[in-house]
Amino acid sequence: MRVDKHIEKLKPYEGGKPIEELRRELGINGRIIKLASNENPLGPSKKAIEAIKSIADSVNLYPDGDCFYLKNKLAEKLSVSRNNIIFGNGSDELIELIYRTFATGLNDEILYCYPTFVEYKIIGMSFGKKLVEVPLKNFSYDIDALIEHINDRTRVIFLNTPNNPTGAIIKKADIERVIDNAPDNKLVVIDEAYYEYAISEDDYEELLELYKKGNVIILRTFSKAYGLAGLRIGYGIARAEIIDYLNRVRPPFNVNIVAQSTALAALDDREHIRNSVEVSRRGKFYLYSEFDRMGLRYVKSYTNYVLFDVNRDADFIYRELLKRGVIVRSMAGYGYKTMLRVTVGTDEENRIFISNLEEILNV
Ligand SMILES: Cc1ncc(COP(=O)(O)O)c(C=O)c1O
Structure with missing residues (x-):
């Protein structure tokens, strides 16, 4: 089978293994805790669970x-x-729809x-787009440099605030500067997947x-604070006007x-x-204080995750934690070695993570 080069180059998304499979593979008898995908450790709300049960009888219907x-x-x-709202099969699907609707030309650039968030890149590659990646500065979006890269071919500009994986935010005034510099046929995407966490911080500005x-x-x-990632x-x-175009392609x-x-019930x-x-x-404050105690650097986070520096090979620490039943993410693949x-x-999961990390770092 022959496929285009940009498809040939893609690597399938590597999701984490099911917990039970990991248990078998690593021979772990005790508890396994997953702190890798920024899910809500409390699970969905009771109202959401009730809604799932009561809709079960109707799944024969479209x-x-x-x-x-x-x-x-x-x-x-x-x-x-x-008519200002569109729903997607996860915001992932909306990212894909944005590409399919607003970046359809051969020479379109994505900035x-x-x-x-790695999906901007993966989806962009699947459509063969030119991806213009400007390095973060101090773990935050470098807005001046980003604006310098806007040109006639730019079609979509992704602003992720708070940013995954760093947890840092973009100031509202800076977002406005990007919007002012992105006229005509360019779409500015403000990805606020962690909004509910961010807005609980005093200095996070409402962007709606x-x-x-x-x-x-x-x-x-609804995947993060609402605890509905699996749905x-x-x-x-x-x-x-923008929603209308997306609806034509959806x-x-x-x-x-x-x-x-379930989302309807969860909103209540x-x-x-x-x-x-x-x-x-x-x-998060517990993790900060433990990282301080251990002398580990971290980035102040407006989200439900923290990026931290172990001063050692991140992949090694990741594997050691995994052996002890704690799943986190190594950032080596992002260049943060x-x-x-x-x-x-939960409080208990955080304590288990810290005590395992401390044990590994002290060996
Ligand atoms: C920044 C960011 N945007 C979007 C998503 C995708 O979320 P969803 O589950 O709604 O597809 C994630 C998920 O991790 C994310 O971190």
Whole structure:
């Protein structure tokens, strides 16, 4: 089978192995904790679980392609119009839809700072796009350098705030500068997957109103603080014209029936979100204090994960933690050879992670 070069070059996404398979492979008898994918360690809310049970009888039906009830509720919550919202099978799907809708030309360029969320790159490569990657500066987006790279071929600019994997944010004024420098046929994507965590920090600025400013789409998700990663549902907020174009390309039943009714219920459970954010904040400060005690550098995070420096080969530390049943992410593949990213877990999970890390670093 012959395929185009840009497909040949792709490597399949390597997801983590199922926990039970890891247990078998590594011969671990005790507990395995997964702090690798920035999921909510508390799980979904009780209301969400009830919604899953009650929709089970209806999965013989196709989902509502318009996400009618969910869209109504979210529009009310955000004080935007229904036609400013689009849902996706995870915000991942919306990233792909953005490519398919707004970056269809042969010479189109995609611009972002790197390291950032790796899907911008993977999806871009699958479409054979030219990816323009500007290095981060002090773990944050380098907005001056980014703006310098905007040209006639630029079609999509990704701004990830807080940025995955560093946890650093982009100031609202800097985002506005990018928007002002991206006229006509360029789309600015503000990826706020960690919004609920970020907004609990005093100095995180609300960005929602920026969708009115130009060719902008704000992406958020139910995968993180809402604890629904396994159901795959995220959303975008943009001017009606942009949403309309995306809807022309969107597969008709892209968001499944269980995800729709569960997200609807999850929106009602504010207590669960508050609690999830609180547990994460507490855990993050615990991790900071333990890293300080161990003399390890870390990046201040506006999210539910922390990037930290072990001053040793990150892949080695990753493997040692894995052997002890603690799964984190090595950042060596991103060029941070001595850094790892850990998702903030429950208090107990955080303690287990720290005691294993300390044991490994002291050997
Ligand atoms: C920055 C960022 N954007 C988007 C996503 C994708 O989220 P979803 O589960 O909604 O596809 C993630 C997931 O890790 C992320 O970190």
